Amino acid sequence: MASYLQMNKEQLTAEFEQVKKEYERLKSLGTVLDMTRGKPGFDQMDECGEIFDLVGNATGFTNCEGTDCRNYGGLDGLIELKYLFSHILGVDHSQIIVGGNSSLNMMFDTIAQGMTHGFGDKPWMLQGGIKFICPCPGYDRHFAITEHFGIEMIPVKNTPNGPDMDIIEELIKDEKVKGMWCVPKYSNPEGITYSDDTVRRLAAMKPAAKDFRIMWDNAYAIHDLYDKGDKLLNIYHECVKNGTEDNIIMFTSSSKITFPGAGVAAEAASPYNVSLLKKRMAFQTIGPDKLNQLRHARMFPNFEVLKKHMKKHANILRPKFEAVINELNKQLAGKEIAEWTNPLGGYFVNLNVRKGCAKRVEQLCAEAGLKLTSVGATYPYGKDPDNSNIRIAPSYPSVDEVKSASVILCCAVRYAALESLL
Amino acid sequence: MASYLQMNKEQLTAEFEQVKKEYERLKSLGTVLDMTRGKPGFDQMDECGEIFDLVGNATGFTNCEGTDCRNYGGLDGLIELKYLFSHILGVDHSQIIVGGNSSLNMMFDTIAQGMTHGFGDKPWMLQGGIKFICPCPGYDRHFAITEHFGIEMIPVKNTPNGPDMDIIEELIKDEKVKGMWCVPKYSNPEGITYSDDTVRRLAAMKPAAKDFRIMWDNAYAIHDLYDKGDKLLNIYHECVKNGTEDNIIMFTSSSKITFPGAGVAAEAASPYNVSLLKKRMAFQTIGPDKLNQLRHARMFPNFEVLKKHMKKHANILRPKFEAVINELNKQLAGKEIAEWTNPLGGYFVNLNVRKGCAKRVEQLCAEAGLKLTSVGATYPYGKDPDNSNIRIAPSYPSVDEVKSASVILCCAVRYAALESLL
Numbered sequence: 060m061a062s063y064l065q066m067n068k069e070q071l072t073a074e075f076e077q078v079k080k081e082y083e084r085l086k087s088l089g090t091v092l093d094m095t096r097g098k099p100g101f102d103q104m105d106e107c108g109e110i111f112d113l114v115g116n117a118t119g120f121t122n123c124e125g126t127d128c129r130n131y132g133g134l135d136g137l138i139e140l141k142y143l144f145s146h147i148l149g150v151d152h153s154q155i156i157v158g159g160n161s162s163l164n165m166m167f168d169t170i171a172q173g174m175t176h177g178f179g180d181k182p183w184m185l186q187g188g189i190k191f192i193c194p195c196p197g198y199d200r201h202f203a204i205t206e207h208f209g210i211e212m213i214p215v216k217n218t219p220n221g222p223d224m225d226i227i228e229e230l231i232k233d234e235k236v237k238g239m240w241c242v243p244k245y246s247n248p249e250g251i252t253y254s255d256d257t258v259r260r261l262a263a264m265k266p267a268a269k270d271f272r273i274m275w276d277n278a279y280a281i282h283d284l285y286d287k288g289d290k291l292l293n294i295y296h297e298c299v300k301n302g303t304e305d306n307i308i309m310f311t312s313s314s315k316i317t318f319p320g321a322g323v324a325a326e327a328a329s330p331y332n333v334s335l336l337k338k339r340m341a342f343q344t345i346g347p348d349k350l351n352q353l354r355h356a357r358m359f360p361n362f363e364v365l366k367k368h369m370k371k372h373a374n375i376l377r378p379k380f381e382a383v384i385n386e387l388n389k390q391l392a393g394k395e396i397a398e399w400t401n402p403l404g405g406y407f408v409n410l411n412v413r414k415g416c417a418k419r420v421e422q423l424c425a426e427a428g429l430k431l432t433s434v435g436a437t438y439p440y441g442k443d444p445d446n447s448n449i450r451i452a453p454s455y456p457s458v459d460e461v462k463s464a465s466v467i468l469c470c471a472v473r474y475a476a477l478e479s480l481l
Numbered sequence: 482m483a484s485y486l487q488m489n490k491e492q493l494t495a496e497f498e499q500v501k502k503e504y505e506r507l508k509s510l511g512t513v514l515d516m517t518r519g520k521p522g523f524d525q526m527d528e529c530g531e532i533f534d535l536v537g538n539a540t541g542f543t544n545c546e547g548t549d550c551r552n553y554g555g556l557d558g559l560i561e562l563k564y565l566f567s568h569i570l571g572v573d574h575s576q577i578i579v580g581g582n583s584s585l586n587m588m589f590d591t592i593a594q595g596m597t598h599g600f601g602d603k604p605w606m607l608q609g610g611i612k613f614i615c616p617c618p619g620y621d622r623h624f625a626i627t628e629h630f631g632i633e634m635i636p637v638k639n640t641p642n643g644p645d646m647d648i649i650e651e652l653i654k655d656e657k658v659k660g661m662w663c664v665p666k667y668s669n670p671e672g673i674t675y676s677d678d679t680v681r682r683l684a685a686m687k688p689a690a691k692d693f694r695i696m697w698d699n700a701y702a703i704h705d706l707y708d709k710g711d712k713l714l715n716i717y718h719e720c721v722k723n724g725t726e727d728n729i730i731m732f733t734s735s736s737k738i739t740f741p742g743a744g745v746a747a748e749a750a751s752p753y754n755v756s757l758l759k760k761r762m763a764f765q766t767i768g769p770d771k772l773n774q775l776r777h778a779r780m781f782p783n784f785e786v787l788k789k790h791m792k793k794h795a796n797i798l799r800p801k802f803e804a805v806i807n808e809l810n811k812q813l814a815g816k817e818i819a820e821w822t823n824p825l826g827g828y829f830v831n832l833n834v835r836k837g838c839a840k841r842v843e844q845l846c847a848e849a850g851l852k853l854t855s856v857g858a859t860y861p862y863g864k865d866p867d868n869s870n871i872r873i874a875p876s877y878p879s880v881d882e883v884k885s886a887s888v889i890l891c892c893a894v895r896y897a898a899l900e901s902l903l
Contacts, residue, residue, distance in 0.1 A: 096553065104551045108538040115533030129526045131518065131741040159581055160770040167765040174597050175606060175630065184597060184606050200764075207764040208597065319553040321772040342622075342629040343589040348582040350743040351770065 062395040063476055075477040082427065082470050090428035092464045097247065097406035098455040099315050099372075106371045107317050113357040114350055122356065128349035134340055136325070136347055139356035144325040146362040147280045148309050149293040155327045156336060159347050162312035162324035166274055167204050169308055169326070172339050173237065173272070174208050178332070179305075180270040183210075183237055192230055192239035194222035196409065196437035196448045198247040201240040201276065205439070210237070212439035217246070221253035224260040231266035238272040244291045245279035248437050248450035249409040250402025252289035262297030264306065272332075275309040281369050282315060283404040284377045295327075304329040308336075313355060315406065316369065323347075323355050379453040379461045383408050386465035396476035408451040410468075416475040417446045423471035429464050484817040485898055497899040504849065504892050512850035514886045519669065519828035520877040521737050521794075528793045529739050535779040536772055544778065550771035556762055558747070558769055561778035566747040568784040569702045570731050571715040577749045578758060581769050584734035584746035588696055589626050591730055591748070594761050595659065595694065596630050600754070601727075602692040605632075605659055614652055614661035616644035618831065618859035618870045620669040623662040623698065627861070632659070634861035639668070643675035646682040653688035660694040666713045667701040670859050670872035671831040672824025674711035684719030686728065694754075697731040703791050704737060705826040706799045717749075726751040730758075735777060737828065738791065745769075745777050801875040801883045805830050808887035818898035830873040832890075838897040839868045845893035851886050 063071065114120065120128050122137050135141075136157025145152040158165050174184040183189050190211040193202055197217075205212050213236070215226050221243070230236050241261070243253045253261075261273065275294065283289075298304040307329075313322035328336065359365040384401055387410070391397045400409045412420055417434040424431050432450040435441040451468070453461045485493065536542065542550050544559050557563075558579025567574040580587050596606040605611050612633040615624055619639075627634050635658070637648050643665070652658050663683070665675045675683075683695065697716065705711075720726040729751075735744035750758065781787040806823055809832070813819045822831045834842055839856040846853050854872040857863040873890070875883045 098553050101549060101551065111533070111537030116530040127523060129523065129740045129742060131520050131736075133742075161766045161768075164766045171593055171597060175593060182606075184604075200767075203764050207761070314553075318551045318772065320551060320555075320768055321770045339629070342625050344583045344586045345622075346583075346742055348743045348770065348773065350740065351773065 062393060063480060064395045068481070071477055071480055074473075075481060078470060078473045078477055082423065082474050085467050085470055086427040088428075090463055090467065092428060092456060092460055093430045094452045094456065094464055095430050095432050096455070097452045099319055100375065100455050100457075102375050103372050104318055106368065106375075107358060110317060110354050110358045114354045118357070120350065120353065122349075122353055126349070128353045131345045133346045133349055134344070135337060137349055137352045137356055140323060140325070140352050143356070143359055143362060143365065144311065144327070147311050148277060148295075148325070148327040150295050150309070150327045154330065154333055155325055156333065156340070157347065157352060158324045158326065160314075160321055160324065160351070162276070162278065162310045162314070162326070163200055165324055165326045166201070166276065166310055168339070168343070169272075169274070169336065170204055170208055170210075172336070173270070176339065178270040178272060178335060180268075183270070186235075188235055189237045190233070190235050192222075192227055192236060193439045194240065195439060196248050196443070196450070197240060198242055198276065199436040201274070202439045205240070214439045217249060217251065219251060221251065221257035224257055228260070228264065231264055231268075231271065234267035236266065237268050237270060238274060240274050240276065242276045242278060243294070244277060244289060245282060245402055245405025247278070247405070248407040248432075248448070250400045250405045250407055252291055255292045258292040258294050259297055262294050262303055263301050264303065266306070271306055273307045275307050277309055277311045278315070279405040280311055281366065282372070282406070283369070284373050284380055285403050288403045305331050308332055316365070316372075317355060317358070321351065323352055376454055378458045379456070380408060382458055382461040383451055383453050383465050386462065386469050390466075390469035391472060394473070394476070397472050406452060406454050408453065410449040410451055410472070411445075411447045412449060412472050413476045413479055414445045414447050416472075416479055417443060417449050419475040419478065420449060420468070420471045423474055424467055427467045427471065429467045431468070484815060485902055486817045490903070493899055493902055497896075497903060500892060500895045500899060504845065504896050507889050507892055508849040510850075512885055512889065514850060514878060514882055515852045516874045516878065516886055517852050517854050518877070519874045521741055522797065522877050522879075524797050525794050526740055528790065528797075529780060532739060532776050532780045536776045540779070542772065542775065544771070544775055548771070550775045553767045555768045555771055556766070557759060559771055559774045559778055562745060562747070562774050565778070565781055565784060565787065566733065566749070569733050570699060570717075570747070570749040572717050572731070572749045576752065576755055577747055578755065578762070579769065579774060580746045580748065582736075582743055582746060582773070584698070584700065584732045584736070584748070585622055587746055587748045588623070588698065588732055590761070590765070591694075591696070591758065592626055592630055592632075594758070595692070598761065600692040600694060600757060602690075605692070608657075610657055611659045612655070612657050614644075614649055614658060615861045616662065617861060618670050618865070618872070619662060620664055620698070621854075621858040623696070624861045627662070636861045639671060639673065641673060643673065643679035646679055650682070650686065653686055653690075653693065656689035658688065659690050659692060660696060662696050662698065664698050664700060665716070666699060666711060667704060667824055667827025669700070669827070670829040670854075670870070672822045672827045672829055674713055677714045680714040680716050681719055684716050684725055685723050686725065688728070693728055695729045697729050699731055699733045700737070701827040702733050703788065704794070704828070705791070706795050706802055707825050710825045727753050730754055738787070738794075739777060739780070743773065745774055798876055800880045801878070802830060804880055804883045805873055805875050805887045808884065808891050812891035813894060816895070816898070819894050828874060828876050830875065832871040832873055832894070833869045834871060834894050835898045835901055836867045836869050838894075838901055839865060839871050841897040841900065842871060842890070842893045845896055846889055849889045849893065851889045853890070
C-alpha cells in the first residue's frame with residue numbers, strides 16, 4: 060500500500076499504466092449502474108409486504124379512537140402514529156404532526172410559511188435579504204429548497220462532530236440569518252452523528268433573529284447498520300433547558316422504513332411552533348391520508364416492533380456498506396489520495412478524493428458505466444470549493460452490484476489522482 | 482300553500498302559534514344531526530372496498546409502464562391516472578399532474594406559488610395589494626385560502642348561469658386583480674352549472690394582469706345524480722380558441738369518488754403553466770404516493786368503469802337529495818319566504834331564506850339538534866350581506882336522518898320568517 064505521495068515520477072508512471080489498463084478492462088465489461096440517489100432497495104420493501112393486508116374490508120378502517128379513517132378530518136394525523144413518532148423524535152406526542160408521504164414536502168411548506176407568514180415576526184419575504192446556514196457537505200434537496208426561495212446560503216464546513224459551532228455562533232449574530240439545516244444523525248452524506256457538545260451548543264444558541272429556526276431533519280433516526288449505533292442527544296430537551304425550544308422544528312419519515320414513495324412523514328416542534336404550523340395547515344388541507352397512516356399504525360403497533368423491523372433493514376444494508384468499505388480499504392488505504400467515512404448507519408458513505416479530482420472521478424465512472432451523485436450536489440449552489448467530495452449511495456443496488464461499482468469507483472479515484480500527480 | 486306575504490297579522494299569528502308548537506315538538510325529540518360539511522357517506526365508500534385488494538404482495542406493485550410504485554420517483558403521477566383524469570378535465574394527458582390526496586392542497590400550493598414566485602411576472606407578494614374575484618355564495622375553503630394569503634376578495638354574486646360576467650369583465654381591467662375562483666359544475670353551494678355563454682365569456686377574457694389565473698375547481702365534474710346531468714362546456718378548448726389557455730388552472734380529485742381522505746387529486750393546465758407548476762414541485766417533493774395512485778388505476782382501468790361506479794354513488798345520494806327537496810316543497814312552496822335549487826348533481830342544495838333570517842334559522846336548528854354550515858361561510862370574510870344563504874349538505878347522513886333534518890330545517894325557516902314578519 061505505497062503512498063502515491065511518496066512515489067517518484069517513474070513509479071507513478073508505472074502505476075498509472077497499470078491503473079489505466081485495469082480501467083480499460085473495467086470499461087470493457089459494459090457495466091450499467093446507478094448510485095446517484097439514496098433509494099432503499101426493493102429487498103428492504105419486501106420486508107413489509109404484509110402492510111397491505113392490514114387495511115381493507117376484512118380488517119376494517121377504524122383506528123384506536125374509533126375513527127373510520129376513510130372520511131375527511133383529523134388535520135394532524137392519527138394518535139397511534141403520534142405516539143410512534145414521539146419515540147423517534149423524542150418529544151411528547153401532543154407536539155407531533157403526522158402528515159403525508161414526504162417529510163421534504165413538510166420542510167418545503169415550513170420554509171414557504173416562513174416566506175409568506177413568518178414565524179412570529181414579519182414574513183421573511185418582506186424582510187428581504189435573508190440567509191440560511193448550510194452545513195456541508197449536506198443534502199442537496201435542502202439546499203435546493205433554500206435556493207428556490209431566494210434565501211442566501213452560507214456554507215459551513217462540517218467537523219467530525221457536526222457543523223463547526225465556532226463559526227455558527229458568530230453567524231447567528233446577524234439578524235438576517237433566519238435558520239439552518241441539520242441532518243443530525245448519520246448525516247447525508249458523511250454519516251456523522253452530532254456530538255453531545257454540538258447538540259448542546261446548538262440548543263444554547265440565542266440568535267439575533269427572533270424568527271430563527273433550525274430545520275432538524277432526523278431522517279435516519281433509527282437507521283442503524285449495527286446493533287451498537289450512534290447515540291444522538293435529545294436536542295429538544297436541551298432546548299427546553301435553555302428556553303430555546305421555539306428555535307427548532309424536527310422532521311422525520313418512514314420513507315426508509317416502509318416505502319420511499321408511500322410512507323408517512325412527521326414533524327415535531329414546541330407548542331408555539333405547532334400552533335403556527337397547524338394554523339397554516341388548516342387552510343392548506345382537510346387532512347392527511349389516514350388510511351395509509353392506519354396501515355403504518357397496524358404494521359408497527361409499538362416502538363419495539365418498529366426497531367425489530369429496522370434490524371431486517373440493517374441486515375440487508377450492512378453487506379452493501381461493507382462491500383464499499385472493503386474495496387476502499389483494499390484499493391485506496393495508505394495511498395494518501397482519499398479519505399472516507401465508515402458510518403454505523405444512514406444511507407451514505409462519504410468519500411473525499413484529492414482536491415480538484417472529484418469531477419474527473421465522476422466522469423471516469425460515468426464512462427465505465429457507473430453513475431454517481433453529481434459532484435457538487437452536496438454543496439450550496441452545487442459548488443464544492445475543493446472539487447473533492449463524492450457521495451456513495453450503496454442502498455439500492457445488490458451486493459454484487461455494489462462490489463462492481465466500488466471496484467470501478469476506486470480505480471477511477473486512483474486514475475484521477477495519478478493524472479493530477481503526473 | 483298560502484303565501485306568508487299575503488297573510489294579515491291575525492293569520493300570521495295563528496300560523497306562528499302552530500309553527501312554534503311544531504318546533505317545540507321537534508326540539509323535544511332530542512335529535513343530534515350534523516349537516517355542516519359535504520362529506521360522502523360510508524355507504525358510498527363501501528362501494529369501492531375492493532380497492533384495497535388491488536395492491537399488495539398478491540397483485541404486485543408494478544404499473545403499466547413497469548414502474549415498481551413502491552420507490553421514489555415520478556414527480557407528476559402515474560400515466561394511467563393522467564389518462565383517467567384527462568377524461569374528467571377534458572385536456573390531453575400530458576397536461577395533467579396527478580398528486581396526493583387533496584386538490585385543496587394543490588390549490589393552496591398554487592396560490593402560494595403565485596405569492597412567492599408569481600406566474601411569469603413579479604411574485605404577487607411583492608406586487609402588493611392584489612385581489613381575487615370570488616363568485617358567491619361559494620366554497621368557504623377557497624375564500625379561506627385567499628384570506629390566509631392576505632389577498633383582497635371581491636365578492637361577485639352568481640346568476641343562475643354562473644358568476645355575473647358583466648361585473649367580472651369590468652373587474653379584470655384592474656391589473657391588481659390576479660385571479661378568480663370557480664366551481665363550474667354543480668357549484669358549491671348552489672349546484673348550478675355555468676352556461677355555455679358564461680364559459681365562453683370566461684375563456685375570452687383578456688385581463689389587464691398578465692399573471693391572472695382562473696382557479697377552476699371542477700370538484701363535481703362527474704358527480705351526476707341523474708342519468709341526464711348538466712353539461713359543462715370544455716373551457717380549455719374555448720381558451721385555446723382565444724389564445725388564453727395560460728389564464729386557467731383546473732383541479733379535481735377522487736375525494737368524492739373513492740375516499741375523501743385517501744383519494745387522489747389532480748390539476749391540469751396549459752403546457753406553460755404545467756412547466757411552472759412542475760418546476761416548483763421539483764423542489765417541494767420527490768413524488769406523490771404512487772401506491773395509492775396504482776390502487777385507483779387498477780380500480781378504474783378506464784373511464785367507463787369510473788362512470789359506472791359513479792352511478793352507484795348517484796343511487797345512494799339521489800334519495801337524500803330528494804328527501805330535502807320534497808320537504809322544502811311540502812313545507813315552503815308558495816309561502817314566498819324561501820327559494821332553493823334542485824341540482825342534478827354535486828353535494829349541496831342551496832336555500833335562500835328571507836333576508837336577515839339565515840342566522841336565526843341556523844340558531845333555531847342548532848337548538849333543535851341540527852348543526853348546519855355556519856351562515857356566512859359561503860361568502861368572503863364569512864359575511865353574507867343578505868344574511869339569507871343556507872347550504873344544505875345531505876350526503877353524509879342516512880336518508881331517514883336527512884328527512885328528520887329537513888323537517889327541522891323547514892320548520893325553522895317558517896319560524897324565523899314569521900318572527901320577522903310579525
